[in-house]
Amino acid sequence: GAVVSQHPSWVICKSGTSVKIECRSLDFQATTMFWYRQFPKQSLMLMATSNEGSKATYEQGVEKDKFLINHASLTLSTLTVTSAHPEDSSFYICSARPGQFREKLFFGSGTQLSVL
C-alpha cells in the first residue's frame, strides 16, 4: 500500500527557533497533501492544504507566516514552524492522497513538537 513518511517523529527546540517537518509520499505522487495538528485530548484539526506548485490554502485561524508550507514536488511537502513558541507545542500529522483514489488518504506517523 501507499506509504507516507514524516520526519522527524520527535523534535525539541528552543523558543524563537524554526523547525521544519517533512512529509514524503514514498511510492506515489501526491498533488495534494494536508497538514493537521492535534492538541492533547482534542481532535485532529486541519491546518492547511498543500498543493504542488501553488500556494497552500490555510484554514481560518492558522497563521500563514507562522506555519510555512512548501510543496515543491509531487512527493514532498514541508511545514516550517517559524519562531516557535511553547504554545506551538503539539502533534503535527501530514496526509497525502494518490491522485487516482479520490477519498483515500494516507497519513504520516506524525511529529511531536516540544518548544521549550
Place this chain on the structure above:
Amino acid sequence: AQRVTQPEKLLSVFKGAPVELKCNYSYSGSPELFWYVQYSRQRLQLLLRHISRESIKGFTADLNKGETSFHLKKPFAQEEDSAMYYCALTLPFYGNNRLAFGKGNQVVVIP
C-alpha cells in the same frame, strides 16, 4: 461548518463483547463519512468509509441520515482492536478531501 461528535472518550470492553463507537455529525447535506484508526505507535489509517459499505476487520458502520449518525460496530471485540478511533467527515465534490475529525475514542479491549 460541519462538525463531528464522538461522545465517549474512553471505551473499555471485554474480549468477545460487542463494541459500538458513536459518531454524530452536523451537516445538512450529504457528506462522506469515514472511520480512521490509530493503533499504538502506528500511523493513522483508514478503517472504512460509508460509500464502500464494507466490513473491515469485523467492523461495520451504517450511515443514518435521519439521525445524522455513523456509528462503528463490531459484534465481538478482539484484543488487537485496542486503538484510537476517529470518525471523520468530508463534503462530496469538495475537490481536495478536507476532513473534519471527531475527538476520537480510545478503545481498550480487556482480555
